[in-house]
Amino acid sequence: MLLYIILGLLIHLVFFASIFDIYFTSPLVHGMTPQFTPLPPPAKRLVLFVADGLRADKLYELDENGNPRAPFIRNIIMHEGSWGISHTRVPTESRPGHVALIAGFYEDVSAVARGWKENPVEFDSLINETRHTWCWGSPDILAMFTKGASGNHVFAHNYDAYSEDFGAQDVTKLDTWVFDNVKEFFHAARNNQSLFSKLNEDKIVFFLHLLGIDTNGHAHRPSSRDYLNNIKIVDEGVKEIVSTLKDFYGNDGKTAFIFTADHGMTDWGSHGAGHPLETCTPFVTWGAGIKYPQKVLAQKFDDTYLQEWKLENWKRQDVNQADVAPLMAALIGVPFPLNSVGTLPVDILNSTDLFKAESMFTNAVQILEQFKVKMAQKKEATLPFLFTPFNSLSDSKQINILRKARSYIKQKKYDEAVSLCKELINLALKGLSYYHTYDRFFLAFNVVLGFVGWTSYASLLIIKSHCNLTRGVSKEVKKPSHLLSCSFIAVGILLALFLLIQACPWTYYVYCLLPLPVWYAVLREFPVIQGLVTLLLTFPPSHFVGYLLLFILGVEVLVLSFFYRYMLTAGLIAFAGWPFITPLWTRAKSTSLSWIFFCLLLAVFPLMPVVGRKPNIFLVVGAGLLVLLLSLFVVTSVLKRKDSFVSEELVLHLLQMLSTVLSMCVVYGTHNSLLKKQGLPLINQVVSWIILASSFVMPLLSPLILFDRLFSILVSSMSTYLLLSTGYEALFPLVLSCLMFVWIHMEQETLPQSVVFCKQKVSSIQFTYNTDITQFRDLYLDDIRRAFFLVFFLMTAFFGTGNIASINSFDLASVYCFLTVFSPYMMGALMMWKILIPFALVMCAFEAVQLTTQLSSKSLFLIVINISDIMALHFFFLIKDYGSWLDIGTSISHYVIVMSLTIFLVFLNGLAQMLTTKKLKLCGRPKSHLT
Missing domain, CATH: 3.40.720.10 (Alkaline Phosphatase, subunit A)
Structure with a gap:
């Protein structure tokens, strides 16, 4: 599993880096001759x-x-x-x-x-x-x-x-x-x-x-x-x-x-x-x-x-x-x-018309110089029979325009000269763009080829692990053909020679050669492909088409949520109807009602304004009061217990409640101090950083019992989140976490009675560190839904209160409890931590879902990665290099975000496992505390 995660991470890093070579390359060229107007300024x-x-x-x-x-x-x-x-x-x-x-x-x-x-x-x-x-x-x-x-x-x-x-x-x-x-x-x-x-x-x-x-x-x-x-x-x-x-x-x-x-x-x-x-x-x-x-x-x-x-x-x-x-x-x-x-x-x-014409001529030559250098560089790095020049501005046309413009200046037809120079500038700029994007299609084709190959291979691994589709297939068919290996090696050598002759950068070798081993791995699983096709033919066509359309609709909703946040609202409303189309409504009515309530409550957040909202500290304080109310309820339940570790848990809860109270006071005090233009009080700044640091430690002191650990993570995260909030978004992690708690119960109710853990109460289940404790359990169709739910909730955590794809979604006022002196790296890190908190809450909840449903972590990870990769491929095709700069930038950022999410999932998975399965032992405490 670890080897596979590392391999998948490296492949996705390559896919992510490809965008910088395809779209994020520097347009600047060097080696031009300086140009200036030969007249007194x-x-x-x-x-x-x-x-x-x-x-x-x-x-x-x-x-x-x-x-x-x-x-x-x-x-x-x-x-x-x-x-x-x-x-x-x-x-x-x-x-x-x-x-x-x-x-x-x-x-x-x-x-x-x-x-x-x-x-x-x-x-x-x-x-x-x-x-x-x-x-x-x-x-x-x-x-x-x-x-x-x-x-x-x-x-x-x-x-x-x-x-x-x-x-x-x-x-x-x-x-x-x-x-x-x-x-x-x-x-x-x-x-x-x-x-x-x-x-x-x-x-x-x-x-x-x-x-x-x-x-x-x-x-x-x-x-x-x-x-x-x-x-x-x-x-x-x-x-x-x-x-x-x-x-x-x-x-x-x-x-x-x-x-x-x-x-x-x-x-x-x-x-x-x-x-x-x-x-x-x-x-x-x-x-x-x-x-x-x-x-x-x-x-x-x-x-x-x-x-x-x-x-x-x-x-x-x-x-x-x-x-x-x-x-x-x-x-x-x-x-x-x-x-x-x-x-x-x-x-x-x-100035004189002569000065205007001469200056415009200088301007045209200066931009044309860049075009010439760019063309020469691309021509030198391309085989002659493959080079396609920019025909709209050939060498002869350049000479003709320059000669004609100079002639107009000599004839004192200054307006005509200026107009002709502007035409040359426009052509040169188009030519610069043409040569700048010259290799774009070639690189994009190879990246897409690798993308599709990787997604296919991951899907085959999932099927191979949980379905015996190679039964009855002869051993000769199962073994990879020697001819297949030789063919891929030959293609790789020819491709490498082709790139070598053109003196391509080393990254081109990675993008072009990576699809070969990926597709070789896919074709090695030909018996699985054969068995899958046979299995699909036995499926009723209506069932297969229905599941496929439902999956495509779900992915399209996720894609559209990047453009229209209200699609998340539509998805959450649809989720609210889930109990009615399954036996859940009759099996667990109270849990289903909670699910419906929190789905609809969370659906409100994507409809709220992303930007332009005024600070509302009372909502931040209100969110803190709700956390305190929940904490009091938990403390009351702890006091009713009669085991020997009540006092330790009680102290931890009281410390977390104190942290929440301090966060509320700091937010309120800082807001008032800044309104009075008295700056950020030093004591507020110190307390804020202490709360931030302690939020990493507090959850690790709580018991490994599922509910206790998740609640401790929530309260510690909320203390920091309150300090980074300015309005209604302070309520978001609280509502999201409530829905996650209900989701854990709902998923347990969906399990067949044959599963062992279904008889065990969620409140008594303990987190244990095991990367794949359920590797022998077969996958159900419900597992694909669980993976989709995870991706959807991650998208909701992403866009629920903001739009990270738009820079102006960030409000610097969010970090004023920590610092007010401009520091882009520190402020950016704090904002990223604010974005990370809802992610961590979702991933921790999903760790619990894996545990309670005995879901294979490896297979689940592959399903989630596949859904993310399909979205990334979708955005790859939506990338624009034309239109307004806002359209171009948005299309690129969407791809980068999804690819980052795919890579980020590995980090989030590790973070969630650390938060849910690790425990800091206090000095002198017996080991039996963990059992």
Whole structure:
């Protein structure tokens, strides 16, 4: 069993890793020649303001009194510059947002597996191309562009990471720190000749990262007074910086300014997904090389923002976020970032038509250079007779377009040249995508082949273990053919040579060769296949089709639950009707009524809002009170017992009740303290971590009696879960556990009378560590249903109170009892533990189901893995590489989640066995306590 689990785990790790080679490979290429416009630029210097987490609507809209929330920016829009919306892509996070703005390319998906705070791949950026750059702001953001920058020309000034505290009394200091330091910097430069001379050179950039708005949004929501006041502070700060630069440079008219944001924020204070509130950020630019405001009579956009903002008469110039990088490069005359895929927004430029055409030509050549390198790399790694070029942009067509564009510029047909360059950019970007996904079908085919083979083999193992289908089959047929082995070896050698000739990465060998041993193992079981076909032919067709359709319907409900959470509600309502179609209703009416009640109660949770909910600490405290009530009931039953170990159990229960009370007090106290902006009290933080640590130990001190151990696991888990809750989700594990307790009783009632354990009360059954105590018991059809129930309950634990497939389902307020200083790894770990708790409760309950029903753990594990693999294969076919970025990201995340779940089940199974079968012995206690 252990060997099989390890083998299955390795195979699934390969399937999981395949997604990174098929969809999560870096699109970046290196070796291009830098391109810049061969004309004097309009600006000598550029100032980039990035207000982290600032929504476009909150900046542009008027306040409740009809006054501009950002009067200085409003004045710029009406009198000095151009404005619009910068449209970001998913994920709407700080790192990819800043990289898109400054380097010109969108999220490098390979970064998912490599890092978070710093961009983990080498790339060129505007900052790297400047003569000098000065940066102020968060250490997390500045490090992405200062670390690895060529030469000694980037100077970063950042505050301490501990300043990023969501529970701080005033987080606007993150922005005022930047403004104050910039003003002090220019004041000091007047007395520093070396610095003064650097500041008066051309091709320089000042980058101001402003984190206060994002921090206030997470802590207090974007509609809060704190968030809106922070916008006013930023507006005033920008005004002061502009005044400082004009004073320092004598208002020479050679400074360009850009004000924008890396991402927006939802109404509930999160970001990461593709909601318009997250992807629509402000874009305001003015100064050298920028067009003045243009009055218009009417404008057509898909949204209704213009009328709401009272800006319908000022021309709105929307851009894509990556377009900002080539714009900044053109303004100060530096080479366009080598990996940029942005298109220069020439309509914003206030320059000669010649400069616009030349800049657009440079932009086209810069992107075409990436296409050429990508094509050359793929051509070199592919056999000549197998290489299929991107016909829409052949070598001859490239030359013709470039020659024609240059001819238009010489003839002063600048508009035609710009239009032709845009056409070339679009073709080059399509070509980049074509070569980036060149091997996708080949790899996907092999992965699917391996997937189907593995699922088939696992199914055959289950059937072989519990059905004697090879009876009557001759020994010669049972033995694998020597010719079969030789054939698979020959195919493997040919395939390896094919990959070797093309210099493919070593991972390609794994994906392409793995299906061979898997399918060889399947074909070795040919007698079992033969016997299975014979057996199925004896089945009444209606029965076989009915079971098959029911199984397919169940899997489809699980798949649809990823898209529509209410499908879980539909499934739970269907589960509530289970007793009526079986003898359970007459055999155990009270247990059936409990099953129906808790199924319907749990069905409410998937209908509740995932995001946007306001904290409701009273529901969290209410969940704690319910746990205490249940604990009192258990304590009362323990006191009625007269064995020698009552006192030990009583102490344990009282400690767990104390832990629950402390959790309630900490949650309530922390919430009030943060509302008063007094931060996270140290005593609350210490108690929270102690409760979290003790929750791992407390269950292991309880008796191994089934009910006692499961209840101890529930109470300990709830103490931690309360600390990680902000509202109704605190009730979820409690209701889920009640349903699990009833499920254990229900499954015992379904067993035939011949099973030994059916006569033993659940309350007296003990957990014993045995990996497969029932290896001789045959499988029933009911066992497939039990496996399906497990997967369904795991999905309910997954999506019952949230949607892990969507980043903005996470609420940072959930971890405020443990820490408020921004720490993505620690916060992520706490959130993952919150998600893990319902999983652990379900798996522990299923350990009890295996024990009470004498179900073979090996066969059950195989059935569960098969159901998960069928779902994963389903999502593999649903993966998209077209459409909106939200659609693409969601389709990929679904596959990753199911594959993670399949691998995760091995870990969960081990965790559940540890929680249910291990016991910590107190010093001096006799061993008889375990019997």
